[in-house]
Structures are given as structure tokens and as C-alpha cells.
Amino acid sequence: MKALEKRNDGIFLSNIPNLLNLESDHVRIKVHTIGLCRTDLNVANGIIPIQNNLILGHEFSGHIVLSNFDHLPVGSKVSVNPYFENNKFMGLDFNGALVEFIDVHYSKVFKTDSLQLTYKHLAYLEPIAASMAPILKIKDKSLKGGVYGNNRIAELTSLILKNLKYNVELLNPQNTYEINSFDYIIETTPNEKDLQTIFELIKPNGQMILKSRKNILTGINFSYLVSKQLDLTAVNYIDFSQALSWLENNYSLINHLFGESYNIESWKMAFHDATQSDSKKIFIEMD
Numbered sequence: 001m002k003a004l005e006k007r008n009d010g011i012f013l014s015n016i017p018n019l020l021n022l023e024s025d026h027v028r029i030k031v032h033t034i035g036l037c038r039t040d041l042n043v044a045n046g047i048i049p050i051q052n053n054l055i056l057g058h059e060f061s062g063h064i065v066l067s068n069f070d071h072l073p074v075g076s077k078v079s080v081n082p083y084f085e086n087n088k089f090m091g092l093d094f095n096g097a098l099v100e101f102i103d104v105h106y107s108k109v110f111k112t113d114s115l116q117l118t119y120k121h122l123a124y125l126e127p128i129a130a131s132m133a134p135i136l137k138i139k140d141k142s143l144k145g146g147v148y149g150n151n152r153i154a155e156l157t158s159l160i161l162k163n164l165k166y167n168v169e170l171l172n173p174q175n176t177y178e179i180n181s182f183d184y185i186i187e188t189t190p191n192e193k194d195l196q197t198i199f200e201l202i203k204p205n206g207q208m209i210l211k212s213r214k215n216i217l218t219g220i221n222f223s224y225l226v227s228k229q230l231d232l233t234a235v236n237y238i239d240f241s242q243a244l245s246w247l248e249n250n251y252s253l254i255n256h257l258f259g260e261s262y263n264i265e266s267w268k269m270a271f272h273d274a275t276q277s278d279s280k281k282i283f284i285e286m287d
Contacts, residue, residue: 001015001016001017001018001019001099001100001101002014002015002016002099002100002264002286003015003016003055003095003098003099003100004055004056004057004098004099004264004267004284005053005054005055005056006043006044006050006052006053006054006055006056007052007053008052011044011056011267011271013264013265013267016055016099018101019101019102019103022066022068022103023103024068025105025106026103026104026105026106027064027066027067027068027069027072027078027103027104027106027109028064028065028066028067028101028102028103029062029063029064029065029078029080029101029102029103029104029109030062030063030064030065030100030101030286031060031061031062031097031098031099031100031101031102031286032060032061032062032063032119032123032285032286032287033060033061033062033119033120033122033123033261033283033284033285033286034057034059034060034097034098034123034283034284034285034286035059035060035120035123035124035126035127035281035282035283036057036059036270036271036274036281036282036283036284037058037059037127037274037281038278039058039091039092039213040056040057040058040091040271040274041271041274041275043056043091043092044056044271048092050092050093054091054092054094054095054096055091055095055096055097055098055099056091056096056098057090057091057096057097057098057099057284058082058089058090058091058092058096058097058126059082059097059123059124059125059126059127060079060080060097060123061077061078061079061119061120061121061122061123061125062077062078062102062119062286063075063076063077063078064076064078064109064111065101067106069106071111072106072109072111076111076112077111077112077117077119077122078109078110078111078112078122079109079110079112079122079123079125079126079240079244080097080104080108080109080110080126081108081110081126081129081237081240082096082097082108082126083236083237084105084108098264098267098284098286099286100286110125110240110241110244112244112248114248114251116248116251117247117248117251119285120258120261120283121247121251121254122247123283124247124254124257124258124281125240125243125244125247126237127152127153127156127281128156128160128243128246128247128254129237129238129239129240129242129243130153130211130236130237131153131156131157131160131211132160132238132242132243132246133211133235133236133237133238134157134161134186134209134211134235135161135164135166135238136235136238137184137207137209137233137235138166138184138209141164141165141166141167142167143167143183143184144167144169144181144182144183145161145166145167145168145169145182145183145184145185145186146168146169146170146171146177146182146184146185146186146201147161147168147169147170147171147185147186147188148171148173148185148186148187148188148189148194148197148198148201149171149173149187149188149189149194150172150173150174150189151188151189151278151279152257152278152279152280152281153188153211154170154188154189155170155257155279156254156257157186157188157211158170159253159254160246163246163250163253164246171185171201173189173194173197177201178201179200179201180200180201180202180203180204181201181203182201182202182203182206183202183203183206183207184202184206184207184208184209185198185201185202185206185207185208185209186208186209186211187208187209187210187211187212188211188212189212190210190212190218191218192218192219192220195218195220196221196224199221199224199225199228199230200224202228202230204228204229204230205228205229205230205231206228206230206231207230207231207232207233208230208231208232208233209233209234209235210232210233210234210235211234211235211236257279257280257281258280258281258283259273259277259280259281259282259283260273260280260282260283261282261283261284261285262282262283262284262285263284263285263287264284264285264286267284270282270283270284
């Protein structure tokens with residue numbers, strides 16, 4: 001079966017052996033659609049080192065072809081939580097989803113009965129679960145908040161929080177805002193300049209919510225941070241069931257974030273387009 005692998009000398013579309021016996025606590029999924037994200041691009045470019053001959057991809061959807069679970073029957077359209085125990089991540093620490101078939105532990109698989117959700121929508125469940133996560137840390141919807149960044153994740157986070165009636169504003173780094181005017185700010189671009197600006201915009205005793213997983217070292221002015229007594233907190237994902245429920249009820253709100261879809265044979269074009277734009281999600285389809 002086809003798989004997109006990272007090797008020492010680059011990315012290659014390979015033919016790998018078919019899967020064998022299914023473990024009793026796993027389901028087998030025929031992969032349909034995979035969304036490309038910054039993590040995939042950084043792996044492809046060597047910015048994030050991974051082991052040799054590892055299959056890429058973690059934002060994906062498909063349908064179940066083998067299952068021992070009544071609540072996950074064969075034929076179900078599903079998405080998957082790619083984050084596993086001990087901080088292990090699909091497509092980084094073990095084989096990912098840019099492959100025709102994949103076996104996944106049942107606890108990480110989420111089924112939809114919605115007829116409106118496409119495979120693209122379901123492949124976007126992981127970014128939605130990440131973008132919803134800040135609500136776990138915001139104490140009051142009426143607090144004045146900001147989402148700092150000029151990228152797709154910043155727009156998605158702002159869109160979701162506004163839909164959930166949080167008092168939040170999308171903050172473009174190219175614009176100027178009043179100092180000490182926000183109760184909290186959610187970062188989506190963890191570079192030193194942007195972090196310093198965020199510290200300045202947050203009120204004393206306010207909160208900065210970290211949500212980026214970019215694999216970089218960034219300097220922080222601790223003196224400024226301590227003098228304002230800012231609270232730094234981090235979020236990973238909200239429960240994927242909660243994210244799926246939001247998606248099923250609000251899928252039309254995110255359609256404008258979707259870009260082109262490419263067949264797996266055209267993966268080079270897909271990666272190129274994903275590199276050129278951070279405003280539209282690029283997809284690869286295995287069929």
C-alpha cells in the first residue's frame with residue numbers, strides 16, 4: 001500500500017507491506033483525507049528531526065473497515081486524536097496517516113453520524129480541538145481577550161471563541177493596540193518580538209495562554225513578566241468529543257479556511273502550496 005515517508009535523504013511516496021492482523025483494541029481505518037500543517041512542513045524541511053522511514057501526517061479522516069466495537073461499526077466516518085500517552089505524537093514519534101490504511105487504538109477514534117460533514121471537515125477536527133482548548137483556561141466569557149496572530153490557527157481560534165460568545169478580538173501583529181488593555185491574550189506565533197508585544201498588551205495580573213507547539217527556543221523578558229505579575233498558562237487540546245460536537249453544529253463556519261485538495265500522487269504540489277500560504281488548509285486525498 002502507498003505511504004508518504006520521511007527518510008534521511010528526503011520525502012518519498014513508497015509502497016509498503018499491507019497491514020496484518022488487527023489488534024483487539026484497535027480499529028482499521030481506510031484513510032481518505034489528510035490536512036497538511038506546519039508540523040508536517042517542518043518535518044519535511046528537516047526543522048523537526050524524526051526517525052528514518054517514518055510515515056508523516058496526523059490530521060486525517062477516513063472510514064472504518066475492521067472493528068470489534070459496537071460503537072465504532074464498519075463503514076463509520078471517523079477522525080482521530082493523534083496525541084498519545086507520554087507526549088507521543090502521530091507522524092512524529094510513530095507512523096502517521098499519510099498511508100492507505102492505518103490501525104488506531106479505539107479510544108482515539110471519533111465517529112460522526114452527520115451527513116453534512118465531509119472528509120475535509122473531519123480531517124480538520126484536530127485543529128478545532130486545539131483551537132477550542134483555551135476555553136479551559138478562560139475564567140469568564142466577559143473578560144476582554146485577544147488572539148494574537150495573522151495565520152489560519154489564529155483566525156480559527158478567534159472564530160470558535162466568538163461563536164461560543166467569548167469577548168475576544170483577533171489581533172493582527174501588523175496593527176497597533178492599546179497597552180494594558182486585554183485581560184488575556186492567546187498566542188499563535190511564538191517568536192520573541194510577538195511575545196514581548198503580547199506582554200505589553202495584557203493588563204497587570206492578566207493572563208497569556210500558550211497554544212503553539214512550534215519546535216523553537218524563544219527568549220522571554222522575565223523582569224517585565226514578573227513586574228506585571230502575568231500568569232502564563234498552556235493548553236493542548238479540548239476533549240475531541242466536544243470539538244466534534246461543535247464541528248457538527250458549525251461546519252459551515254470553517255469552509256472558507258479550506259484550500260485545494262491533491263491526490264497522493266501529487267504530494268509535492270500539495271506541500272509546495274501549503275508552504276506558500278498559511279491562510280488556507282491544503283489537503284491530500286489517498287483515493
